[in-house]
């Protein structure tokens with residue numbers, strides 16, 4: 001179990017959206033800039049996962065067409081319109097094309113920044 005203090009440090013203190021990046025300042029003072037294009041390409045919703053050929057969920061049955069990056073996924077806008085908090089664990093980004101089903105948990109964002117540090 002994480003202490004209340006630890007949970008606070010792992011949550012964002014501040015989140016800002018610019019034209020090209022989402023900036024998160026964490027409770028522990030750390031700061032990460034997330035490229036919006038990366039966030040869009042990594043959209044965690046099931047629909048985008050399928051477009052990227054990362055099928056999951058029971059709706060995918062054998063015999064479906066081969067997964068590939070469709071032009072739809074490749075052409076997806078990386079312009080964000082805004083974001084809303086989701087509970088205390090993440091945010092939902094709304095993209096310029098109206099796509100808003102991806103919930104970016106803070107856990108996911110922390111992992112993304114860890115990958116970028118490698």
Ligand SMILES: [Zn+2]
Nearest residue numbers: 043045048102
């Ligand atoms: Zn998505």
